[in-house]
Amino acid sequence: MVSKAGGVDGQSVHPGKYAHVERERRFLLARAPSLSAVTVSRLITDRYLVGTRLRLRRADFSDGRCEMKLTQKVPASLPGATQGLITNTYLSSAEYELLASLPARVLSKARLSVPPLGVDVFDAHLQGLVLAEAEFTTDEEAQSFVPPVKCVAEVTDDARFTGGRLVQTSRQELLEWLAEYGLRPE
Template sequence: MSDPLKYAVVERERRYLLARLPDGVTSTKEIVDRYVTGTRLRLREVREGDGTVIRKLGHKVRLTEGPDEIACTNFYLDDEEWAVLVALPARTLRKRRHMVARDGWLVAIDEHEDGTLVAEIDDRDEPSDRVPDWLDVVRDVTRDEAWTGGRLAR
């Protein structure tokens, strides 16, 4: 049997609730995620600041018991593919993603429709517990299922 994760990229992300958006935002984009009902599939539409629209289909497989280590495979979609797939039943999550580049860190901060701020730090291949001191962390929600995109979607 072939390896079902052969083309997947492993994400090791930590997530933190923040009290405020820090200084150093380098870019902002609008994201709409559609979690396809009954699957591990996510449709994502990203609107960049310059008006560029990127659409993709993602497949996520957990590698550990919690949501902190996930194998992801993404396919970029054209308009026709998007039109077919976006008709599937799904729960939706809308957010504004701010990228903060500061002091050697690159942190994605999602601003949800209710104003909640969730920072994501990608550990890549080196798991860490370090957090930049300029992030005003309220709580670590890395392993809290309630703060995963699939759970936040409505």
């Protein structure tokens, strides 16, 4: 939980120094958006380092750029858009390759920017999962956001639809979870 003192209960992470408060809402979609609506696309490989709260990310953009970063997420224990604290460190190729040698669980997806949403289209055993997220600067922005009509259900408070949980999810579990929301991917 984000405390009034600006930290996370039981953690030595404080917003404003290195970490900042992450506010986002997540939604299930029945299908990926049409490519004509996409402004930017990238392929993302997330490596969740075993036994840590760290995620190593490589994003390969359609224009040839590549972004690599190490992220720590300290979750909030509150429902709603305030997800907790997030710290990002951008990496060189050599730094990324060194960290990529550590034991990790891997998740890959295409991220499609369809403002105001980022839409993740998952592959491999998570094929059929399409998650949209919107990020906010303030609590008021998050609370007043009206999701587009194409959003099937909000899953902001459903921890099963976070990257750290999805990376451990079997195909059968995913299909059962999606069925709870009336979705049955092919």
